[in-house]
Amino acid sequence: MNIFVTGGAGFIGSHLVRALLERGDHVSVLDNLSTGRFANIEPFVGHPRFHFAIDDLRNALVLDRLAAESDAIVHLAAAVGVKLVVEQPTETIETNVLGTHAVLRVARRYRCRTLLASTSEVYGKGVSIPFQEDDDLLLGPSSRSRWSYAASKLLDEFLGLAAHREYGLPVAIARFFNTVGPGQSGRYGMVVPRFVRQALRGQALTVYSDGSQSRCFCHVADTVRALLALLDRPETTAGQVFNIGSTQETTITKLAQQVIKRTGGPGEIVYVPYGQAYAPGFEDMQRRVPDIAKISRAIDWQPTRDLNSILDDVIAYEQARLDAGAAQ
Numbered sequence: 001m002n003i004f005v006t007g008g009a010g011f012i013g014s015h016l017v018r019a020l021l022e023r024g025d026h027v028s029v030l031d032n033l034s035t036g037r038f039a040n041i042e043p044f045v046g047h048p049r050f051h052f053a054i055d056d057l058r059n060a061l062v063l064d065r066l067a068a069e070s071d072a073i074v075h076l077a078a079a080v081g082v083k084l085v086v087e088q089p090t091e092t093i094e095t096n097v098l099g100t101h102a103v104l105r106v107a108r109r110y111r112c113r114t115l116l117a118s119t120s121e122v123y124g125k126g127v128s129i130p131f132q133e134d135d136d137l138l139l140g141p142s143s144r145s146r147w148s149y150a151a152s153k154l155l156d157e158f159l160g161l162a163a164h165r166e167y168g169l170p171v172a173i174a175r176f177f178n179t180v181g182p183g184q185s186g187r188y189g190m191v192v193p194r195f196v197r198q199a200l201r202g203q204a205l206t207v208y209s210d211g212s213q214s215r216c217f218c219h220v221a222d223t224v225r226a227l228l229a230l231l232d233r234p235e236t237t238a239g240q241v242f243n244i245g246s247t248q249e250t251t252i253t254k255l256a257q258q259v260i261k262r263t264g265g266p267g268e269i270v271y272v273p274y275g276q277a278y279a280p281g282f283e284d285m286q287r288r289v290p291d292i293a294k295i296s297r298a299i300d301w302q303p304t305r306d307l308n309s310i311l312d313d314v315i316a317y318e319q320a321r322l323d324a325g326a327a328q
């Protein structure tokens with residue numbers, strides 16, 4: 001198949017591109033390298049089935065040309081990361097909403113099966129754990145810019161599902177819960193690479209808030225396996241929403257302790273209030289656990305990697321970068 005991956009130079013995107021090339025697909029990538037890195041796609045440059053354009057999602061001509069040659073689009077490009085979202089809310093909303101609108105327009109024009117990346121953030125402050133795809137959603141007020149990410153992704157979901165209902169476009173929505181693994185940037189607030197880098201440098205690990213908030217971390221290899229299976233099963237793109245994530249829950253304090261243990265670091269944890277880490281009045285969710293029954297039924301998928309194995313992969317990757325003296 002010819003697959004067009006937006007955001008293919010990003011963390012999840014570059015792992016997906018590698019897997020697609022390995023199984024024989026042709027892959028086109030569009031990425032503006034805002035949070036992605038050229039180094040992520042450099043290994044594929046020169047591959048006969050790989051093509052990339054460094055450009056913005058909102059360049060209609062490039063988007064049209066790449067979609068015209070594709071059977072399917074995996075739309076991953078987005079403004080990502082809590083820090084970026086809080087600091088640049090306008091860019092977040094425009095990239096996510098206008099970008100997805102543009103992608104869906106070309107998908108309709110060329111009848112491309114489309115996977116849209118969404119997020120567990122859309123569950124907002126919901127407390128009905130585990131979160132199911134059809135749950136009511138509870139976002140915070142528009143005066144708190146962190147909710148603009150969830151709201152923009154939710155609008156993306158509505159746009160995608162509307163394109164399916166009104167125009168018969170084959171669309172699936174993938175709601176990712178925390179996806180982690182080698183190659184994830186820690187610059188925009190992602191907790192696992194940030195902790196691992198701090199520990200490897202012998203620094204204190206900075207836990208935001210009191211550390212009792214919990215998350216479920218899914219290895220990017222498991223996430224990619226789910227995306228490949230969704231691409232392969234036409235019935236899944238009939239206007240469906242799927243949670244993709246691990247159900248192994250851990251508090252952020254326990255995560256920090258585990259990182260310290262596995263890196264053999266000195267072991268100090270410093271607690272920083274959210275208001276200081278992000279912005280005054282910053283709100284977060286206490287727990288986020290996906291119900292994965294729907295995707296398990298649809299594609300027979302379960303995460304296979306536990307937190308220790310994820311941490312070992314990230315530690316090995318970050319240690320290699322540190323040894324090579326990579327700029328952060």
Ligand code: NAD
Nearest residue numbers: 007009010011012032033034035036056057077078119179
């Ligand atoms: P990432 O930042 O590594 O990837 C996003 C990519 O999109 C980057 O390469 C960036 O350069 C590119 N991009 C951003 N704006 C663009 C634009 N206007 N035009 C072209 N390219 C643009 O992040 P990721 O973790 O790989 O996330 C991929 C997708 O998964 C995103 O849609 C994100 O919202 C979603 N998601 C990720 C997680 C996670 O835990 N990693 C959780 C929930 C949702």
